[in-house]
Amino acid sequence: MNQSDSSYAATHQVFNQPAALEDFNAYSADKVLQYWVERFDGAWGREKLTQFGQRVGGNLLSAGFEANKQLPEFQSHDRFGHRIDQVSYHPAYHQLMAHAIEAGHTSLPWTENKRGTHVVRAAMAYLHNQADPGSGCPLTMTFASVPAIVQQADVARVWLPLITSCCYDGDNKPYFEKTGVTIGMAMTEKQGGSDVRANTTTAIPVGKAGPGQLYSLTGHKWFCSAPMCDAFLVLAQTNDKLSCFLVPRWRPDGSKNPLHIQRLKNKLGNQSNASSEIEFRGAHGWLLNEEGRGVRTIIEMVALTRYDCMIGSGALMGQAAREAIWHTAGREVFGKPLHQQPLMLNVLADLALEAEAALAISMRIAHALDHKQDPHQASLIRSATSIGKYWICKRAVQHTFEAMECIGGVGYVNENICSRLYREAPVNSIWEGSGNVQCLDLLRVLNKEPDTLKALFAEFEQARGKQHLFDQYLDNLLNAFSEQSDLQGRARQLMEKLALAWQASTLLSYGEEWVAEAFVNARLTEQGYHQYGTLPASIDASALVERALVKLS
Structure with a gap:
């Protein structure tokens, strides 16, 4: 036998492996x-x-x-x-x-x-x-x-045209030499974490005090994401009153603002984005709004970043379900495509259902933002954003893992996108207030603004009469809120019930009837669920998978 025969080098053929999901239109295929x-x-x-x-x-x-x-x-x-x-x-x-x-x-x-x-x-x-x-x-x-x-008109006149210009300039140069800028924020300190009122960074006027004036900031920030942004929204103490500042990387005279990066964080995920520790050593920044109104000034920005956490985690789940369905559709086991095997089909359908429910309430908040002049929509934003941030971001961790497991060992290696999705999933739950913070914020809002609870339940009530299991669930939820004892201890229980009610009501009021029916039967029964892949037999799992399957033209 000729030892140079090429068959000795070619030890195997690659088959029963799907092609990578690439070179497709991510919108028109969704x-x-x-x-x-x-x-x-x-x-x-x-x-x-x-x-x-x-x-x-x-x-x-x-x-x-x-x-x-x-x-x-x-x-x-x-x-x-x-x-x-x-x-x-x-x-x-x-x-x-x-x-x-x-x-x-x-x-x-x-x-x-x-x-x-x-x-x-x-x-x-x-x-x-x-x-x-x-x-x-x-x-x-x-x-x-x-x-x-926008709350500080003189600062906004300079910065808003650059923020909204649709121009990107990643160079390390002064903002006034650019046609477009990016903005970051630096709020978290070692000793306080989510309790920003414990911040010790101080700000004193450079000259005259007051809104729009320059202050000198001194202190340390434990987390500053995207430190190459052109300016940062920062909370600092002015006479023991927490205030909000816009701190640029360069001073108006063209000199470098002493905003010093100490190190970049070595993180589990979110790796393409630099996160850093920084020190202000007399860094100049403009006061936005009055002294002492720092939280009120920045609160709407925080609400929008929490809303984007919903979108981001929902996107991880949508992509994870898509990748799992695509991969298993390209594999065959026991003489049949893997995604059609009954147990795998149940898991994939469950992942697709969860991803759509997350997207539905994220888009419902987007719709509310488009109509925030309506008091009902504004109240819904204030309450439901915390619910969505808590629930979607937590669900994403288990969801992306399950999708990776569907793909198997190939999904675990870094060449496959699912491993990145899994590493990425925890950050949105932690960033902009952890789960407990979302629960406490919701309780605070419901206590201080009782109309927000009415708006939330009015949203749920729109779906009453469409599905008897939902009606029963909503009645039980109302009873749970009538009991006022140990609200903090029960906050996560209430948050989970609210999240499921909101997802179900959104699907019932705005979604495809059969998808809504599937969600209610899967999530609101007394039996409940513990792992993905436990959908009842009455649900059309094949239709859910088909709805999420990418078809390349």
Whole structure:
């Protein structure tokens, strides 16, 4: 036998493995996302979203892999000893940022006077997250900064045109030399965490005190995400009163503002995005609003970032379900496609159902933001955002794991996107207030603003009469809220019940009837559920999987 025969080198053939899900339109292939965008007045954005989705499912997928492989690098000084505080990113990161900002990800609701602008922008955020969740962090903060900055008219005149310009410039240079900027925030300190009133960073007037004036900030921030942003919203103490400031990386005279990066965090996930510890050593910043109104000034920004956590976690779940269904549809076991095998089919359908329910309530909040002048919608935003942030972000962790398990060992390796989704999932639950913070915030809002509870239950009541199990569940929920003892101890129980009621009512009121029926039967029965893949036999699992399956034209 000839030892040089090529058969000795070719030890096996690769078969029964699906092709990678790539080079497809992430919007036009997503029937569920299209449904909810159009259900909430976003049909006018179809062409914009189709173009956006084509790039997300095309070259931006590979850009996301590169940005998560070639991580940000910090350089404190240049070779001559000058302090530069430079964080360098792979070009793929800048490619992702530029695409999103130029499309209107950070500006659309602030620049377009149309119904459904928040809905279309939410769809952009949902799609972008599937290319790279990390760069979604500065995009979210830039978008969410507007309501805080607009409260100080003289500062807003300079900064808002740059924030909403749809131009991206990632260079380390003064903001006044740019045609577009990004905004970050730095609130968390070691000793306080979510209790920002425990912050010790101080601010004293450089000259005259008061709104719009320059102050000098001194202190340390434990977490500052995206430290290459052009300015940061910062909370600091002024005469023992917590105040809000916009702190630029460069001073108006062109000198470097002493906002010094100490180190970059080595994180579990969200790796394409740099997160840092920083020190203010007399850094100048403009006071937004009156002294002592820091929390009130920044609260709407926080609400919007929490809302984006809902979108981001929902996007992880939608992508995880899609990847699991795609992969198993390309595998055959026991003479049949894996995604059609009864037990796998049940798991996949459950994942798809959970992902759609998460998307539904995220888009419901986007719709409320488009109509926030309506008191009912405004009240719903104040209460339901905490519920969605708590529930979707927690569900995403188990959901992405289950999808990875469906794919198997291939899903666990880093070349497959599912491992990134799993590492990414915890951050949205932790960032912008952990689960307990969301529970306590909801109790505070319901206590201080009783109308918000009425608005929440009025939302649920819209679905009454559509499904008897839901009606029973809603009656039990009302009874649970009539009992006022140990509210803090029971807060997570109440939050979970509220989340399920909200998802069910949204699907019943706005969704496809058969999908809503499936959710109610799967989630609101007395038996409940513990793991994915426990759907009752009455549910059409094949239809749920078919609804979520990507079909390449």
